[in-house]
Amino acid sequence: MLLRRGDHGPSVAAVRSILSSLGYIPADLTTPDADAVYTADLYDAVRSFQQNRGLIVDGVVGSMTLASLTDARYTLGDRTLAYALSAQMTGDDVMALQERLAELGYDTGQTDGVFGAKTDEALREYQRNRGLPDDGVFGRQTLEDLRRMGRMVTGGRPNFLREKEIARQRGPGLRGKRIVIDPSLGGDDYGWVVDGVRASDLIFDIAHRLEGRMAATGMETFLTRGESDNPSQAQRANVANRIDADIVLSLHIDGSSSALGQGLATFHFGTDSGSSSTLGETLAQLVHRELLARTKMVDCRVHHRPWDLLRLTQMPAVRIELGYLTNPVDREALIREDFRDTVADGILVAVKRLYLDGRDEPHTGTFTFKDLLAYEQSRTGLS
Structure with missing residues (x-):
């Protein structure tokens, strides 16, 4: 799917809604109109989002921009996270979890926003160490426990020593x-x-x-x-x-x-x-x-x-x-x-x-x- 200026329909409305929720478009300018048009203000908002996310800044909503928009919708705690081999979960909330676990000394591998096997392993280890069910599911109980934890690693970047040692x-x-x-x-x-x-x-x-x-x-x-x-x-x-x-x-x-x-x-x-x-x-x-x-x-x-x-x-x-x-x-x-x-x-x-x-x-x-x-x-x- 490619969305450009002048396009219209429910897909355009969905993109406008996401950008509004992220603060790129004022909420009062966003309507649930199923026949929304890809206007100049939406074009500018898409370009701003692309620039902030390190994407190619062309104002076109292609597969990479759409995936990044979807990932950006989630903050840690918005949904239950778990490892699925067939369709791995991605999102800013996954990246936030990886960053938090890395700060606590757990090896999640690359902080890539993808809930893969390495993140699953790190989460289960955290759960075991904290006396929680080590089911690899990041739900309400694990979220509350994580919020109570202080940082074990402060200053610098937690993966530095691990990468250098490898x-x-x-x-x-x-x-x-x-x-x-x-x-x-x-x-x-x-x-x-x-x-x-x-x-x-x-x-x-x-x-x-x-x-x-x-x-x-x-x-x-x-x-x-x-x-x-x-x-x-x-x-x-x-x-x-x-x-x-x-x-x-x-x-x-x-x-x-x-x-x-x-x-x-x-x-x-x-x-x-x-x-x-x-x-x-x-x-x-x-x-x-x-x-x-x-x-x-x-x-x-x-x-x-x-x-x-x-x-x-x-x-x-x-x-x-x-x-x-x-x-x-x-x-x-x-x-x-x-x-x-x-x-x-x-x-x-x-x-x-x-x-x-x-x-x-x-x-x-x-x-x-x-x-x-x-x-x-x-x-x-x-x-």
């Missing part, structure tokens, strides 16, 4: 690490096309260059798609979760209606309420810093976003926006093979830095692919 246990070496490389777009979606150059082709080429370098270091690499495929973000996340990847690297090339749009941006999972993947944020910063030093691109900074690929992966994931195809400077760089080699080298070195954890780190932008191979060979005794 990375430490896996060691500083690259051999055996399972890396998912996600070339965005695919199939009939070429992304931006300028002077016959397609963003999807450039992205796939960089993905293959990165894949080859990672394989040379002994890492196991997996692509989320083939050249003719274009899976959804959720499907791409499922690939990573199914193989229990160590990290996910999603590659993008942007574009703009203005030729002035330019530069490198990197994203990790995070919400405005403070939930985030700390190790994902660290990886995003390392990638961004390494690529800036090597490419001298315009710095569009590191940001947090609740996008599905970043939110639904159960391991650190970053999205790398490798410039604007619509900008002549970025485009001239992207079409050069040596530039794409530089990008692949930079991302690989950033991944290595994530596992070095400060041990014997060379300066940013100075560690080459050959240096990295030599380091891995000396560490493992391979030749």
